[in-house]
Amino acid sequence: MQSFIEEETKYQVIPFTWPKGYKSDGVHAGLRKNPEKKDMGWLYSEVPAQAAGTYTTNQFQAAPTKLTKQTINQDHQLQAMVMNTAVANSVTGEQGMIDALKMQALAAEKLGLPNEMVGVASTGLIGELLPMPTIAKGIEQLQLLDNGYVTEAVLTTDKHAKTITTQVEISGKTVTITGFCKGSGMIHPKMATMLGFVVTDAKIADGQLQTMLSQEVDSTFNQITVDGDTSTNDMVVTMANGLAGNEPIESDGGIDSQNFLEAYHAVLEELAQDIAADGEGSTKLVEVNVEGAATHTDAQKVAKAIVGSNLVKSAIFGEDANWGRIIAAIGQTNATVDVDHTSVWLNDLPLVKNSHSADFDEAEMKASLGNDKITILVDLNSGTATGQAWGCDLTYNYVRINATYRS
Amino acid sequence: MQSFIEEETKYQVIPFTWPKGYKSDGVHAGLRKNPEKKDMGWLYSEVPAQAAGTYTTNQFQAAPTKLTKQTINQDHQLQAMVMNTAVANSVTGEQGMIDALKMQALAAEKLGLPNEMVGVASTGLIGELLPMPTIAKGIEQLQLLDNGYVTEAVLTTDKHAKTITTQVEISGKTVTITGFCKGSGMIHPKMATMLGFVVTDAKIADGQLQTMLSQEVDSTFNQITVDGDTSTNDMVVTMANGLAGNEPIESDGGIDSQNFLEAYHAVLEELAQDIAADGEGSTKLVEVNVEGAATHTDAQKVAKAIVGSNLVKSAIFGEDANWGRIIAAIGQTNATVDVDHTSVWLNDLPLVKNSHSADFDEAEMKASLGNDKITILVDLNSGTATGQAWGCDLTYNYVRINATYRS
Structure with missing residues (x-):
């Protein structure tokens, strides 16, 4: 895959x-x-x-x-x-x-x-x-x-x-x-x-x-x-x-x-x-690869929506395989999405299969989330186009850096 | 004003x-x-x-x-x-x-x-x-x-x-x-x-x-x-x-x-x-009022861009009158903006006048930023339309709540 x-x-x-x-x-x-x-x-x-x-x-x-x-x-x-x-x-x-x-x-x-x-x-x-x-x-x-x-x-x-x-x-x-x-x-x-x-x-x-x-x-x-x-x-x-x-x-x-x-x-x-990896306060680089998109633009849009979501970013900081947030970020775009057959992998481990939980092994997933680089792969089941985006996690340090500048 | x-x-x-x-x-x-x-x-x-x-x-x-x-x-x-x-x-x-x-x-x-x-x-x-x-x-x-x-x-x-x-x-x-x-x-x-x-x-x-x-x-x-x-x-x-x-x-x-x-x-x-006031982890309600907009849509768009900016939200959490972030958030929209004559008030205190620092009193501004409600007024100098939006600050607690859900 x-x-x-x-x-x-x-x-x-x-x-x-x-x-x-x-x-x-x-x-x-x-x-x-x-x-x-x-x-x-x-x-x-x-x-x-x-x-x-x-x-x-x-x-x-x-x-x-x-x-x-x-x-x-x-x-x-x-x-x-x-x-x-x-x-x-x-x-x-x-x-x-x-x-x-x-x-x-x-x-x-x-x-x-x-x-x-x-x-x-x-x-x-x-x-x-x-x-x-x-x-x-x-x-x-x-x-x-x-x-x-x-x-x-x-x-x-x-x-x-x-x-x-x-x-x-x-x-x-x-x-x-x-x-x-x-x-x-x-x-x-x-x-x-x-x-x-x-x-x-x-x-x-x-x-x-x-x-x-x-x-x-x-x-x-x-x-x-x-x-x-x-x-x-x-x-x-x-x-x-x-x-x-x-x-x-x-x-x-x-x-x-x-x-x-x-x-x-x-x-x-x-x-x-x-x-992206050296984003303010970041501890992890997040790479999102989207495939099965109707167009390259759709794929790019979905990839960027995922790396841009504060909820996804916070979950990755917390090393939490919180797939509902990834799905919600995808759904926020106007990209063509097969909402009943969307699948997601995290560091190559199946996370969501056909818009249902992939019944992943919690311990294995948790261990994988400890990596410095998190790769999310999304299949929109709507075509053959692909796209990529990069971001980082949202951390206490991001808030600290940007809240305390004059102190 | x-x-x-x-x-x-x-x-x-x-x-x-x-x-x-x-x-x-x-x-x-x-x-x-x-x-x-x-x-x-x-x-x-x-x-x-x-x-x-x-x-x-x-x-x-x-x-x-x-x-x-x-x-x-x-x-x-x-x-x-x-x-x-x-x-x-x-x-x-x-x-x-x-x-x-x-x-x-x-x-x-x-x-x-x-x-x-x-x-x-x-x-x-x-x-x-x-x-x-x-x-x-x-x-x-x-x-x-x-x-x-x-x-x-x-x-x-x-x-x-x-x-x-x-x-x-x-x-x-x-x-x-x-x-x-x-x-x-x-x-x-x-x-x-x-x-x-x-x-x-x-x-x-x-x-x-x-x-x-x-x-x-x-x-x-x-x-x-x-x-x-x-x-x-x-x-x-x-x-x-x-x-x-x-x-x-x-x-x-x-x-x-x-x-x-x-x-x-x-x-x-x-x-x-x-x-907005009870947003996850929030300590302050942020209200943005935009006036002098070419259209109501423009005013709404600018107001929402400001309350949606992580940098503005972090600065408000830190009680920092960081007006460059507000200006940058305005400029990110496609609203009609008079970029040389944009003005901003924070809790009624002048912060930016005609796209230059309003030379505000730091102590007075800092005290005002201690309020539970922060009101930002923006004049785009491009018309007579107005708009409003509401949000909250971005805090350590937001990250904590959304990072540690399974712990």
């Missing part, structure tokens, strides 16, 4: 490294009090890279998010990204946009680039202005190095940096794809914010990177939830500088694009899972 | 009483272990009453909910409702419907009514069959009395019974409206379930009660949330037996219908607020 079988893949996951032609750095500029913590970073490509982005749908979109979207949408080209943590520069009015433009200009000046080749990203407190002297000081300190410090410089309450590198052969050349992100946690938790960056040395056919990113984000980043709250600062930005020397990859379904997208998807999925 | 001013009302709230011609009872049949706890009840009208209902949209609709909907939809007439707590008779397949029909038939037989004049309602565990001998024993015990025991017999983990009675003059006659409900909590918490019952002796013009109920439920019960999870058993049923002797009330906006709807709305709103 477990149909999410690992298939042979063409790509390899390798230890963290930057693709050809990328330099970066991360420093402590002084935005955060702890001098051990990096709070500013940048990422630079030696040549102009094709760029694409996806951005929060929150109507109160932060100034840096707006600016980066405008910058990328001009001609889908970037050569650098500069970023900070601690202050989100969100809900900061006109001054917020002036500050984001200034941050962009300072980085561009130091790198000898036109402003429109530099994107900016901020995460942290909503409603506070960027302390521009500190930002300027940080940019002064940043160098073009081979280290991975920038992956630390975007973190807030994340427990660890989230990175992944994959490599894949494309037209006889080795293409490297590296991604990093920050998840849902903050120094002063004001909002769950998410930033993701994926860079590659692949050569992508003109104008195709945005299509690839948008498609893959839908089944990865857009399928995670920690608490149902959408940040004002979320963005995923991707750059492809072509230095791998491969033939340009078209998003046309050919073998090159299949192999590249497989490796690219693996990067996005790993980062998405890392964010 | 506080525009939700109390206007003079035509109705009066009076101590709990049944309207003319209603009898009821509640007993301990044995569904719950504690012999002190009532677990079955009924409600009876001496004459056939016009009836209307609204039902859960969860696709896994429980058997009693389905049966009551079918029964009412035949000719919008009922003369009795029989109900139980502890077992929800939900996700119980064909046997579940057989049991619901049997429960209906047993009550009808004892009352000397046709089956189609009796509705049934169940709440409690999902996935377990009703123990029919115990149900039969309960129906044997039930009498036609003037007590209010039925309002206790539907409770699960509710801290107290939720009732309200209003009276209003209609065409020279006193009309009484009494409502009761159960909220979100369970003996063995499997699902937040909600049942509401409103009975009146008013004479309502033929076929108009369903219109009135559907309209009022939209702005009351449908505007509360405890945890975003929709139960399989939710229903609100209303009966009007006409024994007050008033001229039939049309839902046409005339003065009689205005006065009746005002009193009727007050009953539904009070019950909805009671459910």
Whole structure:
């Protein structure tokens, strides 16, 4: 019944490294009090890279998010990204946009680039202005190095940096794809914010990177939830500088694009899972796989409803095989569901069979719920489409983190 | 700025009483272990009453909910409702419907009514069959009395019974409206379930009660949330037996219908607020009033997004004036929002003015957040429409109740 079988893949996951032609750095500029913590970073490509982005749908979109979207949408080209943590520069009015433009200009000046080749990203407190002297000081300190410090410089309450590198052969050349992100946690938790960056040395056919990113984000980043709250600062930005020397990859379904997208998807999925697993206060990663759906959209919707349910999340924290909550979460969606023949497995153990209790062994199920990763498989018996989503449990610590921020 | 001013009302709230011609009872049949706890009840009208209902949209609709909907939809007439707590008779397949029909038939037989004049309602565990001998024993015990025991017999983990009675003059006659409900909590918490019952002796013009109920439920019960999870058993049923002797009330906006709807709305709103205030683990009732909206739908949507945000709910539990979360919750909706001129008040204190911090006094705000009721007022600066919603804070106890059910 477990149909999410690992298939042979063409790509390899390798230890963290930057693709050809990328330099970066991360420093402590002084935005955060702890001098051990990096709070500013940048990422630079030696040549102009094709760029694409996806951005929060929150109507109160932060100034840096707006600016980066405008910058990328001009001609889908970037050569650098500069970023900070601690202050989100969100809900900061006109001054917020002036500050984001200034941050962009300072980085561009130091790198000898036109402003429109530099994107900016901020995460942290909503409603506070960027302390521009500190930002300027940080940019002064940043160098073009081979280290991975920038992956630390975007973190807030994340427990660890989230990175992944994959490599894949494309037209006889080795293409490297590296991604990093920050998840849902903050120094002063004001909002769950998410930033993701994926860079590659692949050569992508003109104008195709945005299509690839948008498609893959839908089944990865857009399928995670920690608490149902959408940040004002979320963005995923991707750059492809072509230095791998491969033939340009078209998003046309050919073998090159299949192999590249497989490796690219693996990067996005790993980062998405890392964010879910490191959700505020979480103790367990929850993965939901849905099959037997009428459409992929239905499958995605059902998977996300289950990982988004506070009742399911609390039950998983309590290691309680409370299947009525999973069934109720499925039924809340408008997906096509065979309500008399829906089945559910938890860590491969049958939990619900044809909409009745599967008479599972309580002790075995309880033991299985002790795992750090909980996999829920749902068969809707309504078609052949599949979908996935990731989340985490709801814990005392989630409430504590978000209730006691000023204390 | 506080525009939700109390206007003079035509109705009066009076101590709990049944309207003319209603009898009821509640007993301990044995569904719950504690012999002190009532677990079955009924409600009876001496004459056939016009009836209307609204039902859960969860696709896994429980058997009693389905049966009551079918029964009412035949000719919008009922003369009795029989109900139980502890077992929800939900996700119980064909046997579940057989049991619901049997429960209906047993009550009808004892009352000397046709089956189609009796509705049934169940709440409690999902996935377990009703123990029919115990149900039969309960129906044997039930009498036609003037007590209010039925309002206790539907409770699960509710801290107290939720009732309200209003009276209003209609065409020279006193009309009484009494409502009761159960909220979100369970003996063995499997699902937040909600049942509401409103009975009146008013004479309502033929076929108009369903219109009135559907309209009022939209702005009351449908505007509360405890945890975003929709139960399989939710229903609100209303009966009007006409024994007050008033001229039939049309839902046409005339003065009689205005006065009746005002009193009727007050009953539904009070019950909805009671459910929110007594949400699982809650320590505070949260009321959100939205004004300056382009449409009523927008206002309702924004109000519900705020009371539904885990981050807002955690901040209120922590008594933290964390306005970035309120702004972010507003921005997550697709409502028309003036993102540069949105303002927020908390318990009448300015919190956000034109999308900037209102530079509030921290000590004063903190003291205000100590209240049991938190009122958030939002001005979207996009029109003249208003809306309201109610919820509660997210607490350690919510997680505990829903994580440790089997321990």
